[in-house]
Amino acid sequence: MMTILLIEDNDIIRENTAEILELAGYTVHTAENGKIGVERALTDKPDLVICDIMMPVLDGYGVLHIFNKNPQLTGVPFIFLSAKIERTDFRKGMDLGADDYLTKPFDESELLSAIEGRINRFQNVRPQPEPSAVWPSPEYDRSGGPATARWLEQFMNDARQVGNLQSLSTERKAHFVRKKQYIYSEGDEPTRLYFLKSGTVKTLRSNAGGKEFVTGLYNPGDFFGYLALLDNSDHTDSAVTLDDVELIYIPKVDFQQLLLADPAVSAQFIKLLAGRVGEREEQLLGMAYNSLRRRVADTLLRLHGQQPEGIIQLSRDDLAAMIGIATESLIRTLSEFKQDRLIEMSASGSIQVMQPEKLLRSNW
Amino acid sequence: MMTILLIEDNDIIRENTAEILELAGYTVHTAENGKIGVERALTDKPDLVICDIMMPVLDGYGVLHIFNKNPQLTGVPFIFLSAKIERTDFRKGMDLGADDYLTKPFDESELLSAIEGRINRFQNVRPQPEPSAVWPSPEYDRSGGPATARWLEQFMNDARQVGNLQSLSTERKAHFVRKKQYIYSEGDEPTRLYFLKSGTVKTLRSNAGGKEFVTGLYNPGDFFGYLALLDNSDHTDSAVTLDDVELIYIPKVDFQQLLLADPAVSAQFIKLLAGRVGEREEQLLGMAYNSLRRRVADTLLRLHGQQPEGIIQLSRDDLAAMIGIATESLIRTLSEFKQDRLIEMSASGSIQVMQPEKLLRSNW
DNA sequence: CCAATCGACTGATATTAATCAGGCGTTACC
DNA sequence: GGTAACGCCTGATTAATATCAGTCGATTGG
Numbered sequence: 001m002m003t004i005l006l007i008e009d010n011d012i013i014r015e016n017t018a019e020i021l022e023l024a025g026y027t028v029h030t031a032e033n034g035k036i037g038v039e040r041a042l043t044d045k046p047d048l049v050i051c052d053i054m055m056p057v058l059d060g061y062g063v064l065h066i067f068n069k070n071p072q073l074t075g076v077p078f079i080f081l082s083a084k085i086e087r088t089d090f091r092k093g094m095d096l097g098a099d100d101y102l103t104k105p106f107d108e109s110e111l112l113s114a115i116e117g118r119i120n121r122f123q124n125v126r127p128q129p130e131p132s133a134v135w136p137s138p139e140y141d142r143s144g145g146p147a148t149a150r151w152l153e154q155f156m157n158d159a160r161q162v163g164n165l166q167s168l169s170t171e172r173k174a175h176f177v178r179k180k181q182y183i184y185s186e187g188d189e190p191t192r193l194y195f196l197k198s199g200t201v202k203t204l205r206s207n208a209g210g211k212e213f214v215t216g217l218y219n220p221g222d223f224f225g226y227l228a229l230l231d232n233s234d235h236t237d238s239a240v241t242l243d244d245v246e247l248i249y250i251p252k253v254d255f256q257q258l259l260l261a262d263p264a265v266s267a268q269f270i271k272l273l274a275g276r277v278g279e280r281e282e283q284l285l286g287m288a289y290n291s292l293r294r295r296v297a298d299t300l301l302r303l304h305g306q307q308p309e310g311i312i313q314l315s316r317d318d319l320a321a322m323i324g325i326a327t328e329s330l331i332r333t334l335s336e337f338k339q340d341r342l343i344e345m346s347a348s349g350s351i352q353v354m355q356p357e358k359l360l361r362s363n364w
Numbered sequence: 365m366m367t368i369l370l371i372e373d374n375d376i377i378r379e380n381t382a383e384i385l386e387l388a389g390y391t392v393h394t395a396e397n398g399k400i401g402v403e404r405a406l407t408d409k410p411d412l413v414i415c416d417i418m419m420p421v422l423d424g425y426g427v428l429h430i431f432n433k434n435p436q437l438t439g440v441p442f443i444f445l446s447a448k449i450e451r452t453d454f455r456k457g458m459d460l461g462a463d464d465y466l467t468k469p470f471d472e473s474e475l476l477s478a479i480e481g482r483i484n485r486f487q488n489v490r491p492q493p494e495p496s497a498v499w500p501s502p503e504y505d506r507s508g509g510p511a512t513a514r515w516l517e518q519f520m521n522d523a524r525q526v527g528n529l530q531s532l533s534t535e536r537k538a539h540f541v542r543k544k545q546y547i548y549s550e551g552d553e554p555t556r557l558y559f560l561k562s563g564t565v566k567t568l569r570s571n572a573g574g575k576e577f578v579t580g581l582y583n584p585g586d587f588f589g590y591l592a593l594l595d596n597s598d599h600t601d602s603a604v605t606l607d608d609v610e611l612i613y614i615p616k617v618d619f620q621q622l623l624l625a626d627p628a629v630s631a632q633f634i635k636l637l638a639g640r641v642g643e644r645e646e647q648l649l650g651m652a653y654n655s656l657r658r659r660v661a662d663t664l665l666r667l668h669g670q671q672p673e674g675i676i677q678l679s680r681d682d683l684a685a686m687i688g689i690a691t692e693s694l695i696r697t698l699s700e701f702k703q704d705r706l707i708e709m710s711a712s713g714s715i716q717v718m719q720p721e722k723l724l725r726s727n728w
Numbered sequence: 729c730c731a732a733t734c735g736a737c738t739g740a741t742a743t744t745a746a747t748c749a750g751g752c753g754t755t756a757c758c
Numbered sequence: 759g760g761t762a763a764c765g766c767c768t769g770a771t772t773a774a775t776a777t778c779a780g781t782c783g784a785t786t787g788g
Contacts, residue, residue: 114458273641277637285571
């Protein structure tokens with residue numbers, strides 16, 4: 001339901017008015033002066049504001065001034081309430097940007113119709129519906145999480161059906177690469193996009209000291225190596241196979257053609273990348289202020305959701321490089337988790353998260 | 365320039381008023397009754413309508429009724445003009461959805477400030493989505509660094525020249541926001557893109573413990589707040605002003621239209637985002653394995669390149685939150701750098717990098 | 729004008745996680 | 759079949775950095 005913020009210093013009028021509004025079915029928040037009103041507006045985000053003009057601490061004009069300046073508040077319909085019926089007072093209020101002006105005393109119907117009038121007006125003025133024709137919120141569901149690009153597979157099927165990019169066809173030869181092989185290295189010029197048919201691939205960056213940070217982990221059905229292609233720069237990371245894999249190569253030109261041919265694709269890529277930026281910034285935040293234990297837990301949970309069957313099969317070194325910690329520290333933390341029955345480890349070293357809820361919630 | 369439609373049956377008042385408006389720089393179309401007014405509104409698409417109430421053929425209420433029903437007309441600011449000063453007349457007009465109500469006789473300043481008031485109000489509130497036409501894709505400078513979006517400015521100029529997205533025009537009102545104000549907060553639904561005209565803005569994320577990590581720093585000429593718009597999600601960061609700033613709002617719909625109208629633009633955005641992903645991953649690598657000293661040095665160098673004049677004017681708290689370390693640690697490191705003559709600090713706390721080469725090379 | 733607040737800074741201490749060193753079991757290989 | 763190599767793990771030590779507690783000076787507000 002609509003939330004209305006009522007700012008009025010007179011206790012009787014305020015309570016009376018609030019009661020009327022509540023009877024009419026609105027959720028009402030009240031404030032007894034302008035300052036409190038603004039504070040409440042910022043926290044409650046009302047759908048409409050009714051504000052008296054003459055008030056102590058901060059008057060109605062001041063409140064509206066602040067509303068106009070604060071981007072979070074500007075869009076909210078604003079109705080002045082005043083005992084003054086003089087034309088100049090009215091004009092001052094309107095010129096400041098009020099949307100209606102009610103004079104006291106008013107009766108119920110005046111109040112309610114004024115509110116309805118403004119709500120209707122603003123709904124007309126501010127079209128709610130997503131411009132879906134413009135912004136494809138597509139059937140390409142981003143189910144694989146922002147890190148993966150499974151929707152591209154779907155897209156490629158479509159592209160194939162249209163038949164204008166034959167080189168994308170699945171008849172393409174699969175390339176077999178054995179484990180622990182570099183697919184491309186930092187500094188290489190990108191020549192193609194990779195589609196992972198089977199196996200696992202990690203992408204990593206390394207620093208001057210030879211330490212590695214794993215930036216991505218790819219499973220069958222994922223594409224990788226697109227960052228440098230999109231950025232039109234050299235690879236800034238390396239891709240390494242974790243086990244024996246089957247790859248399909250999509251030549252750079254084909255990919256770029258694809259990208260330009262259909263606006264929906266570029267829109268999808270924009271979405272994908274924006275999501276990835278957000279994810280990385282989140283990680284950065286965690287890296288800065290979360291304890292090692294917390295970061296291990298977060299990474300395990302992320303993998304738990306991504307990995308098939310929820311079983312994490314990854315060497316301790318790689319896992320540590322994903323989290324950005326020393327391998328020993330990871331192992332110690334895993335042991336602790338195991339003791340707490342939060343995870344289980346098999347003889348082969350694979351990890352299974354047993355109590356994701358508890359792992360998520362426990363705060364150190 | 366803004367086009368105003370004036371609907372008024374009295375010849376003298378109509379011509380007189382039109383003259384005033386023209387002198388004020390508006391393009392004015394007139395109509396001598398409601399019927400003609402509506403017809404003219406449909407063909408001319410005015411930016412604002414001033415309409416008398418008592419008129420032959422079709423009165424003002426009727427005109428507004430039609431405006432409310434016709435989607436093409438609903439978004440236009442509508443001001444009533446009337447000789448009636450009775451409260452009930454005023455309320456009837458407002459309840460019908462008028463945006464202001466001027467009583468005759470009025471003087472020039474009343475008229476003009478009422479018009480300005482509504483135009484400003486509507487720029488805050490609404491984007492009226494114009495049907496997009498595709499314009500020739502211009503050549504965009506690719507030199508702008510990945511962190512900034514200055515090329516968008518160039519693009520917007522082009523868009524303006526073609527003139528089909530008027531709402532992007534520089535005539536847009538600047539919004540002033542004082543320092544330390546939130547422009548948007550984590551979790552807010554994005555409603556617009558922000559263009560920073562003057563001042564400085566930071567974007568930050570905060571974790572459960574209330575700690576903040578500064579993810580971006582924006583200078584005049586930058587755009588910000590686009591991540592959530594592109595991702596089609598809620599804001600995952602907050603934007604806060606560091607000093608008094610001037611902002612220009614670009615409504616969500618306008619921006620999205622813009623983005624899809626021209627493949628060159630989406631291509632630019634893809635590049636921008638891909639670059640930002642790379643940057644963030646680089647930061648992540650540094651965060652994991654570089655010493656605090658190294659990270660401070662890197663951040664200083666980054667800011668040295670970005671900030672105008674190379675002078676870094678930033679509170680210690682914000683700088684620490686950018687690097688992701690404790691404020692005290694930062695201050696200690698800065699003191700060390702100062703002792704080593706790598707940087708200089710003014711009394712006001714601003715930092716200047718003196719020997720970028722040495723700062724870059726020294727390896728700890 | 730004084731008190732309160734804030735930002736820059738310093739010293740002492742506590743905590744965390746990296747590093748070093750090594751054990752133990754399994755696999756790979758001559 | 760022996761041994762070298764490797765992956766997983768543990769203990770002790772050490773280095774790095776956060777935290778706590780406060781000073782000092784400048785600015786702000788009543």
